Amino acid sequence: MSPQYWLMKSEPETFSYSDLEREGWTHWDGVRNYQARNNLSAMNVGDFALIYHSVSDKQVVGIAQITKAAYPDPTDTTGKWVAVKVEPVQRLNTPVTLEQIKTTPRLAEMPLVKQARLSVMPISETDFHAILALGDTRLEAKV
Numbered sequence: 001m002s003p004q005y006w007l008m009k010s011e012p013e014t015f016s017y018s019d020l021e022r023e024g025w026t027h028w029d030g031v032r033n034y035q036a037r038n039n040l041s042a043m044n045v046g047d048f049a050l051i052y053h054s055v056s057d058k059q060v061v062g063i064a065q066i067t068k069a070a071y072p073d074p075t076d077t078t079g080k081w082v083a084v085k086v087e088p089v090q091r092l093n094t095p096v097t098l099e100q101i102k103t104t105p106r107l108a109e110m111p112l113v114k115q116a117r118l119s120v121m122p123i124s125e126t127d128f129h130a131i132l133a134l135g136d137t138r139l140e141a142k143v
Helices: 017-023 034-041 098-102 125-134
Strands: 005-010 026-028 048-053 059-072 082-097 120-123
Touching (some): 005 059, 005 125, 017 026, 034 082, 034 120, 048 082, 082 098, 098 125
Parallel strands (some): 005 048
16 A cells, blocks of 8 residues: 655644654644544554644654554543654755745645644645655655
């Protein structure tokens, strides 16, 4: 089965891509939006996610891989929310800013542009590779 592609947002002051690299993996938890939860639930082991620093940086900074599919969010006491396990794959050689994404015609319809507040969103394989190209990065991980 071919991997799916995602974009996951994190505030770098709370949890940055550097934190993910240092820790080696994390529960992607704390998501409290139903559409984002449904997106987490649709993830499979082996899927790739672009990690986007929201709020201050507003840029895609790295690639992560889903290493455990949806399971109960350990920070949730209601049983309604899920988490996935992610591991760092590689940092983009050059971060790709939201402004670059917005001004690149082939990326203008991305959920990041159209649904700016959504924290976990699917993206197409084409958009994933277009962002890597903007970041002067080739995926070196196993697919």
